[in-house]
Amino acid sequence: MPFIRWGIRLLIIHVFFIIIVWLASYFSPLDILATGAYLYLLWKAGSLITAETLDLAPSRRDALCAGLLAQSPGLLLAAANLYSFYDYTGPLFSDCRFAFQLWHTPFMPFLTFFSFPVWGGYSFYFWALNLGAPLYLTLLWLSANRTIIKSETRINQVFYHSN
Amino acid sequence: MFKAENFFRHYFLILSSVCLILTIAILVAAPRLPGSAAQSLAATFTQGLLQGHAPTGIYTGRVNRLDFKHLQPGDILLGGKPKAAYGHFTHAGLYLGQGWVLEGYVDCGLSRQDVAHYHFYDWACILRVKLSPEEREKVLQYAQQQEFKPFYPAAFKTGERYWNCTKLIWAAYRQVGIDLDAASDLWVSPDALYFSPYIEIITTEGEMPSCLSSAGEYVY
Numbered sequence: 013m014p015f016i017r018w019g020i021r022l023l024i025i026h027v028f029f030i031i032i033v034w035l036a037s038y039f040s041p042l043d044i045l046a047t048g049a050y051l052y053l054l055w056k057a058g059s060l061i062t063a064e065t066l067d068l069a070p071s072r073r074d075a076l077c078a079g080l081l082a083q084s085p086g087l088l089l090a091a092a093n094l095y096s097f098y099d100y101t102g103p104l105f106s107d108c109r110f111a112f113q114l115w116h117t118p119f120m121p122f123l124t125f126f127s128f129p130v131w132g133g134y135s136f137y138f139w140a141l142n143l144g145a146p147l148y149l150t151l152l153w154l155s156a157n158r159t160i161i162k163s164e165t166r167i168n169q170v171f172y173h174s175n
Numbered sequence: 176m177f178k179a180e181n182f183f184r185h186y187f188l189i190l191s192s193v194c195l196i197l198t199i200a201i202l203v204a205a206p207r208l209p210g211s212a213a214q215s216l217a218a219t220f221t222q223g224l225l226q227g228h229a230p231t232g233i234y235t236g237r238v239n240r241l242d243f244k245h246l247q248p249g250d251i252l253l254g255g256k257p258k259a260a261y262g263h264f265t266h267a268g269l270y271l272g273q274g275w276v277l278e279g280y281v282d283c284g285l286s287r288q289d290v291a292h293y294h295f296y297d298w299a300c301i302l303r304v305k306l307s308p309e310e311r312e313k314v315l316q317y318a319q320q321q322e323f324k325p326f327y328p329a330a331f332k333t334g335e336r337y338w339n340c341t342k343l344i345w346a347a348y349r350q351v352g353i354d355l356d357a358a359s360d361l362w363v364s365p366d367a368l369y370f371s372p373y374i375e376i377i378t379t380e381g382e383m384p385s386c387l388s389s390a391g392e393y394v395y
Contacts, residue, residue, distance in 0.1 A: 021183065028190035035197035037327075038204070038361075040334040056179035107230065109281045110328055120327060124336035127323035128284055135284035137325040 015074040018061045019081025025053065026082055030117040043121045050118050051151065058155025063163075075156035076149060083145040086115045090142045097134070109138075116144040201331075205361055216261060216362045223260030230260045239380040241299045243290055248272035249311040250303050250377065251344055253365050254296030263384040264365035266296070267340045269318050269347060277318050279326040279340040286322065298381025302374040310351040318347040331361055341365050348373075 029050045036042040061075040080087070089112035096105035113120075119141070128136035182189060224230060246252075248271055255264035268278035268288070275287045293299045306314065321335075321343055330337035332345065341363040348355050356363045357370040366384065368374065 021186065025186055025190065028186075028194065031194050032190065032197065034329060035194065035201060037337050038197075038201050038331045038333050040336055053179070053182065057183065060179060060183065106281075110230065113281055113326075113328065117327075120325070120337075123325050124327075126325075128325060129323060130283055130286050134282050135286065135323070135325065137284055138282045 014061060014064050015077035015081065018057065018074070018078035022054075022057060022078055022082030023085075025050075025057075026118065030114060033118050033121065037121070041121075047118055047121045054148065054151050055155045058152040059159045061152075062156040062159040072153055072156040072160065075152045079149045079152040083148050086112070086145040086148075089115055090145060094142065097132075113138075113141060116141045119144045119147075201361065206359075215358070216360050216364045216367075219364070220261045223258075226258075228258040228260040237297050238294055239296060239299050241293055241301070241380040242378055243293075243301075245301055245377045246270050246290070247303065249306060249314055250301050251368060251374070252276060252290070252293050252299065252301055253369060254293050254299045255365070255381075256297045262364050262366040263298075263382075264300075264369060267344055267365040267368055268293070269315075269344050270301075271315060271319070277322060277343065279338055279343055281326050281328060284326050285324045285338055285343060296381075298379070298383065300369070300379040300383065301377040302368065303377050304348060304353060304355070304373050305375065306351065313350050314347045317350045318343060321346075329362070332356070332363060341368060344368060 029046065033043050033046045033050070036046040057078075058075045061078055062072065065071060065074050089108055092105065092108045093112050096108065123137045123140065126137070128138075128140075130136075131139070220230075250270040252268045252270060253264040254266045255262070259265040266278070268276035268290075270290065271277050271287065274290050276290045276293075277285065278288055279285045280288075321338060324338050326339055327337040328339055330339045330342050332342060335346070339362075345355050345363040345368070353373050355371040355373055356367045357372070358364065358367040360367065369376075369384070
């Protein structure tokens with residue numbers, strides 16, 4: 013089950029990058045560089061996860077499952093957040109909102125360049141943070157997809173030349 | 176040549192090293208650190224968490240009777256509640272006038288809020304910095320330019336991209352050459368504003384601290 017091993021690995025890497033991007037924000041714009049490095053590593057991870065399972069059956073599933081595992085805290089916090097928009101029941105949800113934002117620290121540098129209007133009592137940047145985990149999964153999926161397409165092209169070329 | 180495979184094999188060591196290097200770089204680059212390490216916000220926060228105090232500062236809803244009639248644009252409002260991890264006061268806002276306060280919240284970013292919500296803290300106070308009308312205008316103008324920017328709870332004092340409620344006030348007053356951070360820390364806490372030598376306490380409601388936090392302990 014490579015996705016479990018990769019999921020835990022990506023989870024730990026995400027926690028590290030929360031700290032790294034936060035620390036790097038002291039030396040702005042080093043935080044943008046840290047986020048760029050993180051996105052590059054995610055892209056590479058998607059490719060490596062898929063490459064590991066390529067011989068068995070080319071699938072994007074492992075990369076997606078690893079991403080889901082790695083982003084499970086973010087997804088749970090986003091769910092708690094979205095629920096609290098409808099039924100705010102006090103300080104626990106407030107703590108969840110802080111945790112939710114801290115979890116998305118690796119994506120914050122991009123948001124800090126803009127001003128966001130408040131809509132429905134919440135800033136648009138806060139709504140946008142809910143897209144953090146889905147975008148993370150999309151990046152892994154695209155990387156896995158590219159790896160599969162590249163391998164299929166290579167197989168086709170070998171098959172074409174051998175005939 | 177960088178190989179991603181090698182990174183993922185040794186990621187723990189590499190990323191721990193990066194964290195350590197950045198921490199050391201910050202300590203070296205910081206112009207001044209608190210006179211006493213125990214007074215730093217990091218020490219207060221850690222100690223507070225270990226004591227089981229709340230990491231956030233949302234008000235409890237108990238009503239205080241803070242008198243808003245003394246408020247003038249440019250005044251600072253502080254609110255607090257018992258057992259908050261990062262100090263006696265947990266929130267700060269800059270009064271803009273006409274019942275509006277500019278402040279930072281995790282879900283609203285830097286935005287205008289009704290001053291009335293300062294009645295819902297267990298304790299609250301109004302602080303004033305002596306300024307000329309031109310200086311006051313400059314402070315307010317700078318603060319309002321930051322409206323609608325995102326909020327980040329652990330924002331360092333450096334830079335103008337990451338904001339929290341106290342950094343907004345500290346940075347606005349820096350425009351007129353006033354450093355309100357009594358602790359000279361890497362972050363600004365609401366308590367540091369309260370103990371700044373530049374401020375005059377206009378009115379208070381509820382318990383007030385008599386000295387800056389020493390790792391979570393207050394003298395009343």
